Amino acid sequence: MTTASARSATSPLQRLLEQAWADLQPFEGRMGQTWRVALLCALVTGTAMIYHIPEASISCYLIIFLMKPDAVMNCLMGVGLIGLASTVVLLMIPVINFSIDSPVLRLAIMFGASYVFIFLSSTTPLGEQAAIVGLIVAFIMTLVTDVPIGEIADKGLMAAWKMACMPMALMVLFNLFLGIPAHTHVRSLIATRLDAAAAEVEAPGSSHAMPELLAQGNDPSLQQMLLVRLLHLVPRAQSRWLNGALESSYRLILAVQVPPGAMDADKRTALAPQIRDYAAQVRRKEVPAAVTLDEALPGPIRDALTGLTQDDGGADPKPAAQVLFAHDAFTNPRHQRYALKTSVAAMLCYLIYTGIQWDGIHTALITCYVAALGTTGETVRKLTLRIVGCLVGAAMGCAALLFVMPWLTSVGGLMILVFLAVMVGAWVASGSERISYAGVQIALAFLLTTLNGFGPSFDFSQAGNRIMGILLGIVVIYVIFTQFWPASIAGEIREKLADTIAQLKGLATRPATERETDIDISAEVYKTMAELEEKLSMAAFEPRHQRADAATLQRYDTMRADLGRLCREIRLDRRVQPEVVQRLSDMEREIST
Template sequence: MTYRIPEPAISCYLIIFLMKRDAVMNCLLGIGLIALASLVVLVMIPIINLSIDSAATRLAIMFFTSYVFLFFSSTTPLGEQAAIVGLIVAFIMTLVTDVPIGQIGDQGLLAAWKMACMPMALMILFNLCVGTPSQVLVRNRIVERLRASAEAVERGGESAKLAELLAEGNDESLKQMLLVRFLHLVPRADSLWLNGAVATSYRIALAAQAPGDTILPDRRAMFAAQLRHVADLVSAREVPIFAFPQETEPQTSTPADDALRAALKNLARPDAGASPKPEPVPLLAADAFSAPRHQLYALKTSIAAVVCYLIYTGIDWNGIHTAMITCYVAALGTTGETVRKLTLRIAGCLVGAAMGAAALLFVMPHLTDVGGLMILVFIAVLIAGWVSSGNERISYAGVQIALAFLLTTLNGFGPSFEFSQASDRILGILLGIFVIFVIFTQFWPVSIVNGLRLRLLVSANALVDLTRQAPDARMVDVATSSKILSSLEETSNLLSMAYFEPRRQRASDGQLLQLASIRGELEGLHRHIRSQKQIPEDVTARIDEIRRELEEQFVITLRPALVTR
């Protein structure tokens, strides 16, 4: 507001939308977005000069650039950054009609650049000062795994927390450690140990999840105590040199016993017993041009944005311009994902609007300086942040609460005192939600069921690979187990989204229940296979049966245009 940057609510929203737990990733994300926005603004200068006299040309540019950047958001590691850049371009093109020709460079391009780059610069500064760096998050995750493993060992392998940690896999932590080593954020010895401990702690967690009869009862209390002791050492930033006491090996042992002992001993090594690397991320998805889902996502979202723009400009109601913004932040690949996100967006919008209306009625009349406004915004965003820190099924509602509140209380270059402006912006959000819903459910709808079957088939194939390994190799094969559990967790999320699809597009309840049953069975088979020296023939036969069943269903229902990754 001090520097008269337009759309202060959108600037605040960008921080809330893009901010993650990892300070290092936040800094890199901010730097990347500033670079992209700067490049786009420079490129837009000649484009605006060419299109300044033609509304049709500007509309075509808006659609084309939105399509390109949304396509990149779906097929490249840029992800949300590319979608935000598409939004910036669209915002610039809409300013051309609202800003006097002689001031397009100042009030148009420069204003759009400030709107995107100012919040990113503040996000970088905040994370540099008080953010939580990657190495701390990785260490905390290792400690969480060790303590959850101790709890699971005591409870015969049953621990909801441990199952949640295993479903996360190792890839995120390994990418964080890659950045830590590249940027030299900690001494080389520390980064070497933390990187190895990511894989070793996952191996410990897998062994701790073994069924109750696969760890000797008289050793459970000892393992649990040792795991908690190691967790305390790691939390205190000490390498557990005496991770496991020297003692006589037991006369009898199980694969789970041996895996726990070996993994705990490995934590005392300089590399923590492993040297894993993250899965390489391609610059462009392998199916970027072969799978129509990427093009369909970019096309439908771009159409929705243009439709919203035409609606609010056609009826000369610029107050509902938030409809176009909604299209860029609410659209996802499949119908179920998009409708669920829209549902959360509506709920968050109503809650945020109610909070904003209450602020306009009872708080704004008593504010006398910018400090009071800052406190008001801080409290509201704190509430929204608390909601957004929850699990994936509710977190987006928190982001939307913040946006709706900011749109109702911040307007122009100062606080808002008019209900008409607040209601216009909320109506704009609801209009955008309606347009997105119609386009994503009525035109080229992408069902979620094939994605479900594909992930279950990936898990079943990985289980077959696991059965072919020797018992000792199965217990230490972190990569395959991580792949199985991550795919099963994704399946669980997709199952919850499937019920958001319109009835005529959704798979039958019987089919969804069958897929949920297969998912639970595969999860149980994985635990059983890892902890057994000899795998019964009926187990391998059942896995083969599940594979054939999924392959047949997948071939019968497969429509290439509707496959989701």
Template sequence: MARPAGDLARPGAADFLKLLAPYPGRAEMACRVALICALTVWVTSAYGTPEAAISAYVVFFLNQPDRVLSVVQGLAMLVLVTLVVVLITVVALFALDDPVWRVACIAGLSLALLFVTSASKLRPVGAIVAMIVGFTLDELGSVPFGEAATRALLYSWVMVAIPIGVSICVNLTLAPSPRRLAGRELAKRLRLAARSLAEPEATRDALGACLRQGDAQISSWLALSAVDGSSARADVAPLRQAVSSTLAILVAADLAAREPSSRLPTSFVMPIIDTLENMARMLEAGGYPVDIELSLPGATELTPLARIVAEELQHAITRFAVAEPDVKTGAESSPPADKRGGFFLPDAFTNPEHIRYALKTTAAAMFCYLLYSQLNWPGIHTCFITVYMVSLGTTAETVEKMTLRIAGCLAGAPLGTAAVVFVIPAMTSVVGLMGIVFLGALLSAWIAFGSPRISYAGFQIALVFFMCVIQGAAPGFDLTVARDRTIGILIGNVVVYLIFTRVWPVSVAERVDTTLTSLHHQWERLSALANSAARRAQASSAMAQRGALEQDLALMHYEPSWVHPGPQWIAERRGVLAKLSALEGPIFLFAEQRPGDAAIGVWLRRIMGNPPQQPAETSAITALQPLADAHAPIGDTRAALLHLGDARLAQLEHAAPSDAAKDLTTHAPA
């Protein structure tokens, strides 16, 4: 059975070590980012550009696993920074000499940019743009004359242009192509499926995590591979079919891992494992397998569930890269009714949460700005930066990011201080500084480009470490830098926490309910799809969305008691997700064998707690037994799936009352 969604939070020491474990491509990514950071320090030292620490830190926002997105993201950032510099130049002409107007412009631009950030597709970078505009206007206010202000603006552009240029050069030379990454990920999944057939107990959790990842990232790599030429356009369709077939292989392997009665004997397992291993090697080598032959013994002696596993594996493997005709049905061709394009979100000007987010973040930022200005303590200016970096739409996400930022700060500051005290005094050239930066960036990137649950701590470790050890064009030894900037980060986090938990707090609960309804509709639409590729893509999306919902429920542990819903509400959503997780495999296999089967709708209504439309619907087997008898060749396997789904639902429904009672005793009421 799937673990309850809420149990995913609060990882122990063993879980934390798992998040730091290596996986294919992690070391390569970390080394590439560390190399770019070191080369950026070398260039900034050669030209003596100011704020070299920020230049090195920008590298973390420019790089993706593949070279295409890394280059495109760098060029987009350069265009964005150019536009920001132009905006600052125009505003500075009117507000630079008057402190009151300067503060008003910082607040007004912050409010406008943050509203657009929350209400549009600018969300990934909007807060950073608002922070750059406000901080640059503040810095320009301390410049004694106009020519120096102009130079400062130009240097701010160069400060970002240097890491962008270095990143593009290194990525074009060393970064893997999208095709290589897609092939490597497919090979990893095939090997996981092969291993699960031999070691089902040891791979059960890994299979579930793999299915929750979805196929969106691989599909994106395949699309990019056609753009950069690493894949011929004729290969894209077979590779997309390979992604679809891999999902079917994983679902069948997951069923075998979770149900002892569905496991295959050695005479079936060994040829399947050998075939999957050969397919994985072909994908890693840059090709893809075609005309696959897989001879298996007769399935008459297998249990019905084992027969389903064997048939699904054989069909998916032998037609691994054979693209099916694109048969469009009415359900497939009509787009979702709620899908809208455009720059702004559909509720941009009707949802008050967008303007509330802008007001809260701007208020926190201006408080920090006035604090360090009135104290005449510019060293803690990181409190102003922190506000924009940790403020998110919901209280849970904000507190989670704040927690990771504090943890990263408390880890990066001692590392940076130790380097300043024990290592940097022995350096005589910039080469030694580059080595220190490389090691610090390597550690930070290993965390930052790993699990999303701890990735932001890696970003924070890099920021604090760079600000400690990179103090100019040459090695510096000022320990007050580490002290002041660490204090600033802690102040910013405290201010954000107080405002976002007390003023218009936003629980993640509303998003959970909205996404849960959408997930229900996805599984309903899946049962009506006749095209196998479209059906599998829909199933992959639904499984990934269920994984995101589990993370949202886990985030509620970060919400204060007066923000999140009561334990009964959380227990009910956990129960629904647990049922969906238990029924994903049976629903998928039902849709594979009999698209449009009424059993899927019966299960979904039962999962969501809707009353049955007729008394017989309380059990899918009871309602649909005549249909099973009418199809004798598949009656056994179909009845086995029906029994499996009903048994899993019955087990979870029986456990729900005791779980709810446990939650009521272990969680304080809101």
């Protein structure tokens, strides 16, 4: 992690490009995820072409957007979305019959539905799935105007249903056979943590993966293990060990964050190979065999390593309970404003393209649902990514139309073309959140330009329209999100900092034994540190008049960087130093002013 001072030495653009280049580098599992997404998209395209399911590009988009590395989650997501989409389509039949004669009523229903679903996506664990359902509802309502009255149920609804369910069904099948199941991910996470811990023991601060591993916390993996146990994907003894080892390995990487002076060089060189040996055994799917550990090692390290050799992995952690609604769902106006802004933007796009009778640019509506995000910085950055991605994808699409399409005579050839292009998009999309939206957009723009009709197509005007639509959507979202209740990211940063400082203060008052074994608050602190670094880098994307001034952002960054040190000291000191408590109080005062 570079420090803030070193970063400000280079120009922002250069920094941005360097960051983007770093985000494009391969990492473990990236290629695997990429070819899976690309192959599945090719299969979805082939199926759509052969069975004449319209809008193959949207079907592929759902795959690129929803497919995660974890096969178990993908299967459940696929089944869930099929159920959700089927229910919605069934419910839409009476709604359409009721509103068929009145465009105003239809508009109102579209608005209401998208408001509700986007509100749900912002406040419930459903998240993006709810936003997709909102998109499906709005999409069906817009189809009503295009289809002759008698055939609406037949054509519009069936088209929308097939468009969503076919890719999901294929995703479930594909993941059953070719996906990587959750327990494999958990096992490799444990081994990665052990390796990182060994590197950290050998040379403190040398492990590049460490900040990310610390920030990840245990909860996402514990959720995965919950499903693995529920569906009995591995024998019970194995899942019990994996579940416990998650906590023990996290304890270990927390415990090795000792100051360099706390362990002498002999101990370090003796311990690192032992930890590496554990990691190798975990990779071979064995429970590590107990070895005699140095008695003089710090207690937490010894406890964590001993825990890993036990049958239950040394602990029996449970994931935090999922709440149905976020705690501030109905008190914080942010969620409602977000839903309102997105719905207004979508309706505006709909009115614009129906008003000027240019249906070719209906991608504007779709863009609104997938591009909107809570704060201005996030939205503008996402829009920048989308514009860049859209242009790259469109260029690729046009090149394909010019140079490749004339040679294609069959659906098979088209599938190969889609596979190759989606490889590019999915590679970018599987990267960090800083660039993943550009990847999704590259693939979407390419697919929208090349997949028209049911076979290889040569239509340039369609391609141009689709791109115009995306750009219109982006502009409308930009205007709405920066003009009405602009939510600056500085507010969120302040909230998050205040929250974490309060938690650390609470931790400081507890007895030493409790502080030493704490996991929850420490994980929260490291998570906040990573999140805030991300959010601080986003502040640069906000329009100048909304941005917090550079000095304030700098102050927040210093505080963020300080959190890790304070947390370490609170955890490890027998008595919390008065200086630490003083610093926490200072920070609290600074934020509230």
